[in-house]
Amino acid sequence: MSDLTHRPSALSTSLAVLAASASLLATGLSDPAALAAGVPGVACVGAGSLRGSRRLVSLGGLALTGGVIVAGLAGGGPEVLLLGALAALVAWDVAEHGIGVGDHLGRETETARIELVHAAATLLVGVLAAGVGYGVYRGVAGGQPVTAVVFLLVGVVATVAALRRRATG
Amino acid sequence: MSPFDTNRWVGVDGATLLVGAVGVIARRPALLLASIVGLAVIAFARVDEAPEPTLDVSRELSDETPEPGDEVTVTVTVRNVGDGALPDLRLLDGVPPALETDGPARLGTALRPGAAATFGYRVTAVRGEHDWEPLRAISRGASGSRERVAEIESGTTMRCSPTLSATASLPLRGLTTQFAGRVETDVPGPGLEFYATREYRRGDPVNRIDWNRYARTGELSTVQFREERAASVVLLIDARESAYVAPRADDPNAVERGVDAAVGAFTALLDGGDQVGVAALAPTECWLPPGAGADHRARARELFASHPALSPTPGEGRFYASVALRRLRRRLPADAQVLFFSPLVDDFAARVARRIDAYGHLVTVVSPDPTADSTPGRRLARVERANRVSRLRRAGVRVIDWRDGTIDPEIERASARWSG
Numbered sequence: 001m002s003d004l005t006h007r008p009s010a011l012s013t014s015l016a017v018l019a020a021s022a023s024l025l026a027t028g029l030s031d032p033a034a035l036a037a038g039v040p041g042v043a044c045v046g047a048g049s050l051r052g053s054r055r056l057v058s059l060g061g062l063a064l065t066g067g068v069i070v071a072g073l074a075g076g077g078p079e080v081l082l083l084g085a086l087a088a089l090v091a092w093d094v095a096e097h098g099i100g101v102g103d104h105l106g107r108e109t110e111t112a113r114i115e116l117v118h119a120a121a122t123l124l125v126g127v128l129a130a131g132v133g134y135g136v137y138r139g140v141a142g143g144q145p146v147t148a149v150v151f152l153l154v155g156v157v158a159t160v161a162a163l164r165r166r167a168t169g
Numbered sequence: 170m171s172p173f174d175t176n177r178w179v180g181v182d183g184a185t186l187l188v189g190a191v192g193v194i195a196r197r198p199a200l201l202l203a204s205i206v207g208l209a210v211i212a213f214a215r216v217d218e219a220p221e222p223t224l225d226v227s228r229e230l231s232d233e234t235p236e237p238g239d240e241v242t243v244t245v246t247v248r249n250v251g252d253g254a255l256p257d258l259r260l261l262d263g264v265p266p267a268l269e270t271d272g273p274a275r276l277g278t279a280l281r282p283g284a285a286a287t288f289g290y291r292v293t294a295v296r297g298e299h300d301w302e303p304l305r306a307i308s309r310g311a312s313g314s315r316e317r318v319a320e321i322e323s324g325t326t327m328r329c330s331p332t333l334s335a336t337a338s339l340p341l342r343g344l345t346t347q348f349a350g351r352v353e354t355d356v357p358g359p360g361l362e363f364y365a366t367r368e369y370r371r372g373d374p375v376n377r378i379d380w381n382r383y384a385r386t387g388e389l390s391t392v393q394f395r396e397e398r399a400a401s402v403v404l405l406i407d408a409r410e411s412a413y414v415a416p417r418a419d420d421p422n423a424v425e426r427g428v429d430a431a432v433g434a435f436t437a438l439l440d441g442g443d444q445v446g447v448a449a450l451a452p453t454e455c456w457l458p459p460g461a462g463a464d465h466r467a468r469a470r471e472l473f474a475s476h477p478a479l480s481p482t483p484g485e486g487r488f489y490a491s492v493a494l495r496r497l498r499r500r501l502p503a504d505a506q507v508l509f510f511s512p513l514v515d516d517f518a519a520r521v522a523r524r525i526d527a528y529g530h531l532v533t534v535v536s537p538d539p540t541a542d543s544t545p546g547r548r549l550a551r552v553e554r555a556n557r558v559s560r561l562r563r564a565g566v567r568v569i570d571w572r573d574g575t576i577d578p579e580i581e582r583a584s585a586r587w588s589g
Contacts, residue, residue: 004273058180065184069191072200081203085188089181089206096177097313101277104259104307110288111277114257121256121311122210129209137202159208 004106006052012098012115013049016057016091020045020064023087027067030084031074038067041088049095052102061092078137082130086123093122172219172317175309182211210312217310219317222258223251226304226323234328235294240271241327244289245304249280257309260288263302265327267481268292269419294329295421296428298475301325330474331429333436333466364393401444401459401504404431405497405525407511407518408451410483414514414539416573425481426537427510430576432473434508434535439466448500450493450511450521451478452486456500490517498528506531512539513568514550519557522566533567535576 020042027034041063048056068084076084097118101111185207192200224247231242245262249255262274269292276288303320366379369389379390408424415422421429431447438445439461446459447469455478457469477484501507507525511518513536526532536558540551558568569576569583 004275062184065188068203069188069200072188072192072197072203073195075197076199078199078202081199082206085203085206089210092181093210100175100177100313101259104261105275105277106273109273109275109277113279114259114277117256117279118311118313125210125213125312126206129205133202133205137198159212 004108006102007107008049008052008095008098008102009107009111009115011112012094012101013046015115015119016049016095016098017042017046019087019091019094020060023064023084023091024067026080026084026087027071027076030071030076030080033074034067034071034076034084037063037070041067045091045095049098052099054096054099057092057095057099060095061088064088064091078134082134086126086130089126090119090123094119172315175314175316178211178214178312178314181207185211214312214314217312217314219308219310219315220253220255221251221317222249222255222306222308222319222321224248224304224306224319224321225250226321228262228301228323228325230325230327232294233326234330237294237296237329237331239294239329240291241294242289242291243274244287245274245276246285246287247276247278247280247304247306248285249282252282254282255280255308256311257313259307259309260286261305261307262288262290263304264290264292265299265301267295267297268299268327269295294327295425295481296329296331296432296474297480299327299329328475330470331432333432333470366390366392400438400506401446401502402438403446403448403459403501403505403507404435405507405509406431406447406449406451406455406479407509407521408449408455408478408484409488409517410452411515412512412518413483414512416539416541422481423512423514423537423539424479426571427512427535428473428479430535430537430571431508431510433576435469435473436466445469446505447472448497449476449478450488450497452484452488453478455479458500459502459505494521494524498525501525501528501530503529506533508532509534510537511535512537513554513557513561514539516557519561522561523564526564526566533569534561535569536571538570538572 024035024038024042027038041060044056044060044063046060048054048058048060065085065088068081068088071084072081094115098115101114105111185204188207189201189204192198192202192204227246229244229246231244232239235241243262245260247260256279258278258280260276260278264270264274271291274288274290276286278286280286301323303322306319306321308317308319309315366382367390369378369391373391377391377393379392382388382390406424406427408427412424412427413422435445435447442461444459444461445465447455447457449455453476455472455476457472473479507530509522509525509532511522511534513519513534522532522534538554540554541547542551558570561568567583567587569579571579
């Protein structure tokens with residue numbers, strides 16, 4: 001058996017860096033302070049994906065999320081934040097998936113198909129959710145934001161908690 | 170196999186809650202809105218399930234009965250015969266352990282129902298019968314939150330018989346049988362090589378009379394030639410598990426080299442008119458009594474190709490040393506010489522050689538050297554083996570120490586040292 005290089009493929013790495021840069025661009029344009037978290041985030045995602053390190057990739061994902069939060073605190077618009085969050089999520093997901101594929105199949109194997117299908121699935125789900133969320137947000141924008149936000153929060157926490165319990169149970 | 174969680178989304182819900190919570194505390198509705206992306210993906214991962222891979226696997230070899238060293242192209246076609254799509258399918262082919270591939274025997278793909286994917290790789294054929302192991306399919310859902318592993322059987326076998334090509338003729342030892350052959354004896358008689366002259370006796374053929382001498386001295390004398398006789402030889406191959414050793418991971422192991430040398434010796438001896446048999450020290454019984462002729466040659470080719478005792482990877486089962494030796498002793502014809510192919514990696518192999526020698530069979534050990542010198546432990550093993558070789562030589566057993574490359578020059582060198 002010839003030796004396999006158990007690293008993510010170049011496709012995964014470039015897709016992940018592309019998505020991470022998109023997140024950086026969205027948050028950074030909204031508020032330059034977000035660059036402080038976003039730039040190390042892109043670097044971590046890229047390096048982690050190159051070296052096949054899940055820890056680095058997760059750290060990068062967290063940093064990109066931090067960038068989104070900073071941009072949000074600085075008063076970024078919903079479009080910018082949705083784009084930043086979606087791109088950060090896709091970057092982390094593609095990089096982590098690429099590491100798993102590299103572990104199983106190695107760099108020399110033909111794997112473009114599963115990587116593209118996986119990235120497309122995550123992107124599709126994220127875009128649909130962002131679209132619906134944005135539509136609702138615009139629809140209720142004229143009403144009482146604070147009340148709506150509190151109810152939305154209760155809903156989010158309850159849903160995440162429910163999903164979490166079912167996932168572990 | 171039942172599906173299990175890959176736990177890859179753990180942590181994302183934490184980040185999602187963090188974004189939402191900061192949004193609430195800082196009164197930034199847009200930030201809370203952004204957390205919906207994470208929420209949707211977590212929900213997707215929760216409902217997503219790894220589909221059962223229902224696959225139809227067919228494997229095609231460009232040549233099912235190649236010669237050793239041939240490159241064989243293997244084409245694997247995998248068809249999704251189930252009802253659902255397989256969005257994340259990783260395929261690992263079960264290449265027989267003895268075969269070397271040129272690239273990965275793997276594929277990552279996504280298959281709609283009814284769709285097929287093909288991948289190929291090349292293997293280098295080595296002697297033996299090779300069965301492919303089941304193809305391993307790892308299936309995940311689109312989100313990758315659940316995983317399922319399946320093994321799909323598709324019986325494929327490659328048989329690779331050695332070509333019986335002769336090596337340089339191995340020097341045999343002394344007189345054993347009464348048939349004409351290639352062992353030069355110290356018995357005067359019909360032959361090719363000059364042996365001696367003796368006084369003419371009535372009835373000696375006229376063309377054997379030494380006429381030069383008659384012209385010189387007036388005395389009649391007869392020229393005698395060295396008689397050549399056939400030997401009965403048993404090729405004994407050490408194929409115990411401990412003999413499956415090689416200097417480096419990708420080198421052929423000592424059993425493979427031993428069998429290769431035995432194949433060459435078998436042909437050379439049989440062509441020379443000797444009677445040749447094959448035996449192995451292995452967990453599985455292996456015995457071909459000495460014989461000659463085309464049938465015997467075909468039987469031996471079959472045995473070298475596919476006998477489980479001589480396979481390029483260690484066989485199953487335990488090796489009972491004393492039983493095997495007793496049985497071998499009973500079977501060896503009284504006049505048989507033994508060519509013992511063993512890496513001599515333990516004292517047992519050396520003891521076997523001396524024991525057979527003591528039973529009255531002439532023994533030549535052909536020893537492929539599997540030792541390396543990269544670590545102190547390996548150097549120690551090399552020294553131990555060298556000591557074993559010299560002890561055997563002192564005890565009167567011939568040893569051909571075969572380091573690497575082809576065996577012919579080693580034979581030349583060894584036979585230059587031997588006398589008689």
